[in-house]
Amino acid sequence: MEFPFDALRRWPDVEAPDLVAVDAADRLLLDLSQEARREAAPDEVVVIGDAYGALTLASAADGEPVRVHQDSLLGERALAANAEALGMSGVFRSMPLTAELVRDARVVLLRLPRSLDALDDIAGLIAKYAHPSVRVFAGGRIKHMALAMNDVLRRFFGRLDVSAARQKSRVLIAAEPRGGRDPEPKRAQVGDLAVCAFGGVFAGAGLDIGTRFLLDTLSRPIRDGALVVDLACGNGIVGVTLARHHPRVRVHASDVSAAAAASARATAAANGVDDRVEVIQDVGLSSVPDGVADVIALNPPFHTGAAVHERLAHGLFADAARVLAPDGELWTVWNSHLRHRSALERLVGPTRQVARNSKFTVTVSRSG
Numbered sequence: 509m510e511f512p513f514d515a516l517r518r519w520p521d522v523e524a525p526d527l528v529a530v531d532a533a534d535r536l537l538l539d540l541s542q543e544a545r546r547e548a549a550p551d552e553v554v555v556i557g558d559a560y561g562a563l564t565l566a567s568a569a570d571g572e573p574v575r576v577h578q579d580s581l582l583g584e585r586a587l588a589a590n591a592e593a594l595g596m597s598g599v600f601r602s603m604p605l606t607a608e609l610v611r612d613a614r615v616v617l618l619r620l621p622r623s624l625d626a627l628d629d630i631a632g633l634i635a636k637y638a639h640p641s642v643r644v645f646a647g648g649r650i651k652h653m654a655l656a657m658n659d660v661l662r663r664f665f666g667r668l669d670v671s672a673a674r675q676k677s678r679v680l681i682a683a684e685p686r687g688g689r690d691p692e693p694k695r696a697q698v699g700d701l702a703v704c705a706f707g708g709v710f711a712g713a714g715l716d717i718g719t720r721f722l723l724d725t726l727s728r729p730i731r732d733g734a735l736v737v738d739l740a741c742g743n744g745i746v747g748v749t750l751a752r753h754h755p756r757v758r759v760h761a762s763d764v765s766a767a768a769a770a771s772a773r774a775t776a777a778a779n780g781v782d783d784r785v786e787v788i789q790d791v792g793l794s795s796v797p798d799g800v801a802d803v804i805a806l807n808p809p810f811h812t813g814a815a816v817h818e819r820l821a822h823g824l825f826a827d828a829a830r831v832l833a834p835d836g837e838l839w840t841v842w843n844s845h846l847r848h849r850s851a852l853e854r855l856v857g858p859t860r861q862v863a864r865n866s867k868f869t870v871t872v873s874r875s876g
Contacts, residue, residue, distance in 0.1 A: 513535070513562060533619065541643075545572070545615050549614070550573060552612065553613070555617045557579070558587065559586075560586040561586060565587070568596060568599035575609055577605050579708065610638045613634070614642050616643070620652070622708075625694070626706075626708030629708075635665060637688065640684075641683075642685060643682070646661065646681075647679035648678070664686065664687060666684030667683045691707065693770070703745055708767050709765065709768050710768070710809070715745055722805065733758070735757070735758050736757050737796070738761035740764075741769075741772045743771045744775035745775060746761075746807070747787075748775050750805070758786075759786070760796060761785060762787070762788050762789070762793060769787050769789040796831045798831065799830075800833060801833060807840075808848075821851070822851050825848075825856055838852070840870070841868055842871075844868060848869075856873035856875060857873050857875050858874050
């Protein structure tokens with residue numbers, strides 16, 4: 509029986525008519541890996557980078573349990589919701605990107621990340637711990653693929669085959685692993701700050717120009733004992749900077765990405781403030797109580813996967829509004845063409861422009 513792809517949803521991620529839960533690259537990966545998956549023994553199939561569960565659940569429908577890693581917590585929750593709706597809960601294990609995810613795996617289905625550093629981390633891990641006969645089926649939409657991806661895979665695998673294109677998608681098939689390694693964060697010095705980042709984190713081990721603009725303008729005094737929140741923290745540079753400049757405040761940092769949360773923890777530890785900077789992987793601020801934050805800093809993402817959608821930022825604005833204490837402030841930097849001010853006024857409270865340059869706007873919104 510054909511797997512019911514049309515039943516899959518993106519929820520709790522953004523849903524819209526132009527956003528899909530499964531695409532042609534997922535279907536091509538499943539078709540090309542079908543024979544290999546059938547030949548694999550129980551628990552020898554691994555899925556990495558599944559968006560909303562299509563690869564995991566269709567693979568598990570063959571009757572074998574599947575190990576899966578998704579960087580996004582939204583993806584994990586969508587997979588769990590889709591599994592429950594299809595009566596397939598318990599047919600997979602969600603795991604972090606560590607040795608146990610890929611140990612002795614013979615088949616790996618990988619949705620190619622857009623970051624070469626992320627692919628380097630994943631390929632190195634597979635090459636080190638998977639079975640010597642492993643085959644890696646790495647696929648994506650052609651418009652998001654680059655020849656440099658072939659070079660990354662060839663560093664860790666002795667054989668690389670390239671599938672024919674189908675519906676603007678393609679699959680790279682890697683075998684004969686060699687020279688693997690565990691993922692390690694890159695580290696760079698940004699002024700007097702050590703910044704760490706695992707592959708795929710926005711801005712890597714650096715300071716993007718929007719965040720720099722936000723830090724240059726976020727100059728309000730912060731009372732001792734205040735709770736400061738670094739929302740969508742990325743590599744953690746904002747929260748760690750605020751912790752260093754205000755040694756008597758507590759900082760809560762969160763990001764939906766597992767790689768980002770791990771990077772922020774590493775950045776906090778590298779700068780000696782990990783005792784005051786709590787970092788968790790979270791969807792927005794779902795684990796933070798109402799009305800407790802004095803200051804929230806946010807450089808909101810506007811991509812969900814490869815798509816651009818304003819509702820992603822709006823959800824973060826609403827979360828910030830709930831978590832802010834009375835008279836608390838949300839400091840936000842955004843690409844000026846996105847025109848977030850009206851949404852901030854509606855969702856958070858009175859909003860004023862603090863600074864603006866040729867590309868970015870910084871605003872501060874005050875809770876009621």
